[in-house]
Amino acid sequence: MDLVRTSRVPLPIPPALVLNDSAATVDAWPAVTLQYDSDAKLSLADALAALPAFERPQTAYSTLGLRKKVAWLHIPLEVPANSDGEWILDIDYTLLNRIDVDVVSNGMVIQHAVLGNTQQFADRPIQSRSHSVMLELKPGRYDLILRVDTLGSMILPITLAKLSAFHNRAINEQMLQGLLASLAACLLLYSLLQWIGMRESLYGKYAC
Numbered sequence: 001m002d003l004v005r006t007s008r009v010p011l012p013i014p015p016a017l018v019l020n021d022s023a024a025t026v027d028a029w030p031a032v033t034l035q036y037d038s039d040a041k042l043s044l045a046d047a048l049a050a051l052p053a054f055e056r057p058q059t060a061y062s063t064l065g066l067r068k069k070v071a072w073l074h075i076p077l078e079v080p081a082n083s084d085g086e087w088i089l090d091i092d093y094t095l096l097n098r099i100d101v102d103v104v105s106n107g108m109v110i111q112h113a114v115l116g117n118t119q120q121f122a123d124r125p126i127q128s129r130s131h132s133v134m135l136e137l138k139p140g141r142y143d144l145i146l147r148v149d150t151l152g153s154m155i156l157p158i159t160l161a162k163l164s165a166f167h168n169r170a171i172n173e174q175m176l177q178g179l180l181a182s183l184a185a186c187l188l189l190y191s192l193l194q195w196i197g198m199r200e201s202l203y204g205k206y207a208c
Contacts, residue, residue: 016076064154
């Protein structure tokens, strides 16, 4: 089964994404190339063999739109000699159904993970709101292969982050959620008090 090309006009293949420890977060989209698998029958070996045919996405940034087919993404990585090699792959769009993650070195799979909202929360590599997994890489070059299969839009904000930056973002998200929950509780209490004090049914409906 042949892969479906994304476009008849190829764009230049991007260089490998260099993971310097001095950068807390690295946006992966500029290094992405892809191909589509209309019948969802391709294996990882098939995708690796077809890497020379992968092309740059010609859609909006960090999205492939609504696709009724599997997308294979390739992100070449380079880990410098002075890096500790610990990076968290994070895809910050919760509605993706399944993402197979494979880290390949010299044709060999050295790490595999399954992400997506069809996975039980307890079974996720990292129990976070977004889809994430820790990559432990030695200095060298790698092929990061993502197989994305979802029924909705393929929105793919892909980053690689150091652990501290990932945790800081998660803490900020929790603080924002706490503020929004507090605001909602205040509005609920206000509506209930107004309903009880003024006997105005509109406030009761608003509270409900």
